[in-house]
Amino acid sequence: MSFLLTARQPCYNRPCPPEKRMFKEELNPVETIILRTLKSLKIEWDAEIVWSSTPFSGEWGFGTAIGFQAAAKDAAAKDSGVKNIPQRAQEIAQALVKAIGAPAGFVSVEAVRGYINLSIDPQVYARRVVDTILADGENFARGDAKTEKVMVEYSAPNTHKAFHVGHLRNVILGGAMANIFEFAGYETVRANYWGDIGWHVIKWLWCYLRFHKDEEPQGDRTRWMQEIYSQATQLVEDQPEMEEEARKLYKRWDARDPELIALWERTRSWSIEGIMQIYEVLGEHFDVFFFESEVEEPGKKLVEELITRNIAVDDRPNGGTVAIKLDELLGLDKETFRVLVVLRSDGSSLYATKDLHLAIKKFDEWNIDRSIYVIDVRQSLYMKQIFKTLEIMGFKQSLNCFHLAYEIVNLPGDVTMSSREGTVVMFDDLLQEAVKRARDIVQQKNPGLSEDLKAKVALSVALGGLKYPLLAVDTNKVATFDWESALNFEGQASPYIQYAHVRANSILARAGDIPAPVSPAYTLEAAEITLLDRLSRLPETVQRAAQDYKPLHLANYVYDLAREFTNFYQRCPVLRADENMRNFRLRLTAAARQTLKNSLALLGIQAPDVM
Template identity: 40%
Template sequence: MTVLSEAKKGIVERLSAALDGAPVHIEELETPPQPDWGDLAFPCFRLAQDLRKPPVEIARELAESCKPDGLIASAEAAGPYVNFRFDRAAFMRQAVEDILAGAGPLGGLRVHGDEKVMIEYGQPNTHKEFHVGHLRNVSLGLSVVLLERSVGRQVIPVSYIGDVGAHVARILWAYRRWHLDDQIPEDKGKFLGAIYTEATREVEEHPELKEEVSEVQRLLEARDGTWWSLWERTRRWSLDEFEAIFKELGATFERVYYESEVEEEGKRLAQELLKEGVAKRSQGAVVVDLEDEDLGVFLILKSDGAALYATKELALAQLKFREFTGISKSVHVVDTRQSLYFRQFFATLRRMGFDKELEHLSYEFVTLKEGAMSSRSGNVVTYRDFRDEMLRRTRQETQERHPDWGGERIDRAAWTIAEGAMKFGMLKQDPDKPIVFDIEEAISFDGFTGPYVQYAHARLSSILSKTAGQEGSWSAGESPEAEYSLVRRLADFPETVAAAAAGHRPSLLAQYLFELAQVTSSFYRDVPVLAAEEPDRGRRVLIARAARSVLAEGLGLLGIGAPDEM
């Protein structure tokens, strides 16, 4: 139990006792809008009807009944609220000791050891570019994996890569038609992406070409030797790029699935559903009628027998749970444009007798200032271009700050900062909020950014490196407000992580870390650590160590490194 949960438990017990045993829930406690009002507050509105008294009178009576004890120093009525203040010396000492103890900053938060969850993310399509929209997917999926593990769940991260389909046929058709003799550039992803844009434009301008593309897709599904060989070669280009990017971003998977491995099983399954009456024929196509659930009609096989995304995904669902037993839940991290599709997909699985818990973790896509990002129009910011521009700027900034550093040291710092800027920029927004990509904002070293949080960690590391190996020691004494404000915010970390994990919202943690970095900045600006005399110096060293530990742990849960120097 953390110090904050212990304090809350004590408050709830006192309130319940004052109410003759009536239940009071920890969730009812609030944080006052102003720190000087107290540390926690209990609103009395819901009690008014049962007690037949005004909330103000109830608050006054409860405050009088709650005497100081343990971590609670006082209880005061403030209108319809009871404001509680902690015993600062006791609270601070226990909070810092908890963070620096063996359990670490999360303080025994890992409480879901029996639950196993599969999280699918990282789903780029081969033969296309890996763009900054994919970066949001990977950043979100990776952080959710790390958050779930932090609270003790067993997590199986998997990826599902689209390596067949209409887009592949279109690209290979255009490649053989116009680019077969081209010299292959180093950036093969961009090369294929340009061909896709070209092919799309040609087909839109000349609709009669659609028949040629459809024939290529038919030959690919039949594994025609010439086309299949070209598919394998170009597919490998994309997979090599994806593997390098996933490794660079720290995303690892226990299993990578491919559409091509479930395509035939999906077709067989569609025919089986047709025989069982789950699906039916509609103008030659195989569909599942979901009108009674207000979900329309779900197309699972085209009239010409060609597979769709749904065809393959139905087979994939069965394969996942066959390969990994004991899974309590499967989470699909896919953008919000697929929301209707997933509602239809889950409803179809239920009609098939599939009783597993499934969740679509949707997120809005990334847009440019001039509109939506689209491979078809060619209006794409690739991950490589985005990363390279980040690195160019962070490297330049690091060189200007540290002209005496060597190249390897500069490169290491520049990448850590660039990665922090990219991932934090993708995670600080709630998943349901679109991101308008602005490179200037993404790389800023000020404000609500990853580098700002990273700098707070680096600044503390610099201070602690000069303490000559002194671990610090706790001592009683008058603590300045900046000390208490920092420790009080540190104590919120476990609950913030728990909330972020429960809601699959890394944005809650990003916001917390930004606010913690602000409080940390005030601490090392207003309170001397190295120049302080004992016993203040020892106490402040411990607080600095605790703050650095929480910042590092929090950044790590976002998949971001915590540099010791910047």
């Protein structure tokens, strides 16, 4: 049987996509020789050849462990008599090296303990890397256009509630993921799905009518909405008669009482406006908004269809629910998918009612090929149930649905943030504090800047400071929010990367124009080679991040790049160097600046010119 979540697992073990390898012209002929030689050695080989960079500082080259893999195959073959695989690997590597000879573009070809190492000529390739980056500019590392169209659903906020830092991880992750898909060459649709109806909204409306009638939101709308929501929750939880009273409002809702609907529309728009402001600050935009309220009725119709088709069981006559007994339908003895309730006993809709319809609507109306859901890990079983149900319904594209799960953000002591319980840190509070701190540091480091510029820099540093740590940790790690570390911008953090960009910019500003293309006529320093090697890798990193659904790859990449650029400018004088060296290093600096900027942009982080 097929588990859907394995159908769309990221494909690991895929090296750099050939289309984006900056040295394919040189490596391809070598690969041809290797394959031909292996054939003549009677060793079967049909996989890709994986090249990784050689791990020796100051050298620039590619290595492959193919000798080991070939030796292992050789040993597995009957009658080969091969016992000592490392020894055989070295023999094969030597044979391959002999066959490869002295190919164009490489300065050395060696067999080392079973590995084959090719060193490229840095003087030649240094120029290629730099020229490519400067010619491509902000499109450097953009992938070739793919035929696949991808939708990324993320954020999915509830109206009438807080937007807290627990929600931040979702937006930042989803936004970065969408950026990456788009840049990798996929046509990308950013979708947001608003929870604008349900018990939380009914409670809110009840509380408003009862205690806040005719009030208008004061100041921070989202906060004001949250305060009423907290009050409503508390009242309903503490006093059963209050809950009863609030629930009565459902009747008016179901009857589409015009007055109530009008109030809902007005209050809902307050919430939406407030949250849209947050998106604007974060630099997020969406191509399409779905609303729970608009998919509720079609969802119910879909459930009727499921009942008719004997997929869902209608137990309402006995006071039960409408449910899909997945394990039973699939004939599974072991509990796997369990039961998905798709309609309440009173006939009202649930999350699943709407999600089933919406899943199909996405493909039908947007003509997408893949549908990605950025939703926290606690909904993994639920997502599996939805996708499986779609599959049972015969909706083949269910195989192209993928749940991008991420762990939640807790408060210290494993306290889960909950707007219901009011245990939240509001995004706005965090941002304001972060901006304040960043502003203080700018003031201290660069008092000469205009006030306007200081404010701009502080905002981009603060936002980067908040975003980067959420992207630089793998999605399956639980995050703990505490003020101290959230506002600590030292070390492996966004300001360090932004600062590297600023320094590059500063050198270039002093130099004036970027010189014309030039090859280095001197022996490159190790720091330069390391930097060039890293620069050449952004294209493959973008592809890998998209393939693995991991902005983390880029977060790691851009930090490494920043560190290597910093190392370069500390060791290698640029402006004071002789003409050829100065010109090449200026171009290298410009290439680093561009690549830092492009990489940060994919993470949704701005690269300031000064700070």
